[in-house]
Amino acid sequence: MTGVASPATSEKTIKAFGRLAGAVFLLCFLQSCATNPTDRFERLNRSSFQFNESLDQAIVLPIARNYAAVIPGPVATGVTNFFDNLFYLNTALNNFLQGKVGQSVSDLGRILVNTTFGLGGLLDVATHLRLAKHEEDLGQTLAVWGVPAGAYLYLPLAGPYNLRSLSDIPMRGALNPLFYTHASVAIPMIVLNFVNRRANLIERTDIRDSSALDTYIFTREAFQQQREFQIYDGAPPADNFDELFDL
Amino acid sequence: MPVRIFTKPVLSIVLVLLILLNAPANADEEALIVVNDFHATLLQVMQQGVALDFTARQHLLREAIDSSFDMQMIGNVVLNRHWRELTDDQRAQFVTAFLDLSSATYASRFDDFSDQVFEPLGITEMNGGRLMVRTEISGPNMGTVSLDYILHKPDTEWLIISAIADGVNDLALKRAEYTAIMNNAGFDALISDLQAQIANLVANYR
Numbered sequence: 001m002t003g004v005a006s007p008a009t010s011e012k013t014i015k016a017f018g019r020l021a022g023a024v025f026l027l028c029f030l031q032s033c034a035t036n037p038t039d040r041f042e043r044l045n046r047s048s049f050q051f052n053e054s055l056d057q058a059i060v061l062p063i064a065r066n067y068a069a070v071i072p073g074p075v076a077t078g079v080t081n082f083f084d085n086l087f088y089l090n091t092a093l094n095n096f097l098q099g100k101v102g103q104s105v106s107d108l109g110r111i112l113v114n115t116t117f118g119l120g121g122l123l124d125v126a127t128h129l130r131l132a133k134h135e136e137d138l139g140q141t142l143a144v145w146g147v148p149a150g151a152y153l154y155l156p157l158a159g160p161y162n163l164r165s166l167s168d169i170p171m172r173g174a175l176n177p178l179f180y181t182h183a184s185v186a187i188p189m190i191v192l193n194f195v196n197r198r199a200n201l202i203e204r205t206d207i208r209d210s211s212a213l214d215t216y217i218f219t220r221e222a223f224q225q226q227r228e229f230q231i232y233d234g235a236p237p238a239d240n241f242d243e244l245f246d247l
Numbered sequence: 248m249p250v251r252i253f254t255k256p257v258l259s260i261v262l263v264l265l266i267l268l269n270a271p272a273n274a275d276e277e278a279l280i281v282v283n284d285f286h287a288t289l290l291q292v293m294q295q296g297v298a299l300d301f302t303a304r305q306h307l308l309r310e311a312i313d314s315s316f317d318m319q320m321i322g323n324v325v326l327n328r329h330w331r332e333l334t335d336d337q338r339a340q341f342v343t344a345f346l347d348l349s350s351a352t353y354a355s356r357f358d359d360f361s362d363q364v365f366e367p368l369g370i371t372e373m374n375g376g377r378l379m380v381r382t383e384i385s386g387p388n389m390g391t392v393s394l395d396y397i398l399h400k401p402d403t404e405w406l407i408i409s410a411i412a413d414g415v416n417d418l419a420l421k422r423a424e425y426t427a428i429m430n431n432a433g434f435d436a437l438i439s440d441l442q443a444q445i446a447n448l449v450a451n452y453r
Contacts, residue, residue: 073388210448211352213440214424221420229414234393236414238371238379241397244324244409244418245375 038152039220045154049216052156056198061205064198071199078122080200083193084133085114085121090168090175094136098144106131135230137172139165143231152220160223274378275370278398278405282380285315285407286365289353293360301354301452308357309350316349317399317406318342324408325421329429337434344441351448361388373397378405 092107110126150163212218288311363386
């Protein structure tokens with residue numbers, strides 16, 4: 001017996017693995033379907049959620065709480081403004097892709113004004129000049145184009161998504177200036193942005209933790225509803241909630 | 248003498264006009280008053296801040312929620328098909344626990360005032376005779392949060408049946424959570440979880 005398999009054996013092994021993987025996937029899929037049709041991968045998602053929550057409680061949240069306690073409010077606002085401005089090209093481009101050309105031009109104006117008069121984005125001068133701030137991404141653009149949301153996914157480290165909004169990850173990355181800078185600059189900036197964003201979310205997660213009986217379900221429902229709210233630019237149709245009252 | 252002749256009818260007309268002016272002009276206005284009254288209590292609680300202890304704040308808010316919200320309808324929506332299977336006692340038990348949790352949640356969040364303002368934005372008619380009152384709350388340290396309410400009129404007055412903060416509907420959230428617990432563990436487990444959450448809120452309030 002040798003350590004190298006013959007081509008025929010390899011083919012058989014690959015086929016066997018393929019069948020096994022297919023069977024496991026089908027089993028997981030059917031189990032998930034049986035659990036909850038609106039959350040097909042609930043078991044997997046819950047595992048990722050637990051992982052993220054544990055990491056958050058043990059490391060991220062304590063750092064974010066200390067950051068929020070030490071950093072003065074105006075400085076934290078400046079940091080938020082800076083990163084919002086740095087990543088804002090994604091919003092401008094997606095507004096354009098959704099046919100909202102006026103908003104897209106206004107978004108480019110925001111970047112120009114905040115980068116120059118706003119000291120590199122630290123100050124949000126544009127809002128004072130009535131250039132409204134928008135929140136767009138490729139997931140919303142695809143929704144406007146009629147692409148269905150697809151399954152709910154909760155990713156390790158990244159948090160809640162659906163299949164449609166996954167598309168935003170590569171686009172956001174490609175339009176992120178930090179992606180093109182040296183690691184010695186990019187990594188501290190990414191860490192600062194991460195901690196600052198987590199600090200900005202402390203109040204929301206505190207509310208969730210104080211009122212939710214099942215934080216996983218609360219997070220999932222809140223995410224799905226808020227995505228809908230964003231897709232309709234804050235004005236979803238009034239009949240969106242009719243289903244709730246069909247008793 | 249001529250003055251006396253005209254006094255009575257003129258007074259009557261003035262009285263009628265005053266009543267008409269004070270009476271709500273239409274459904275929109277009646278619904279808006281319910282929301283404004285609820286916001287007034289929230290503001291009152293926020294402005295008094297730590298001068299009110301947690302229990303006093305919760306008591307004030309509990310009264311406001313009980314009078315502005317249709318708790319029976321909310322129970323029906325949140326528990327969905329399970330509501331029909333509950334006895335009257337169980338329904339009352341759920342409503343009490345839900346009221347306690349809602350008032351404790353509000354009491355823990357609305358405990359300080361930093362120039363926040365509630366502003367009505369408009370009213371939208373919904374299917375089933377319901378109305379959506381759109382408002383927002385803003386303040387120097389918090390930006391702007393959209394806060395909408397869905398109201399219905401089961402009898403003579405408009406009552407809130409759902410609050411929606413930045414597009415997130417509390418009823419939809421709670422329905423997903425509570426029905427999952429009802430399906431997996433039953434009514435007693437749900438009540439026990441609600442009571443544990445209330446105790447947790449009170450204990451962790453700083």
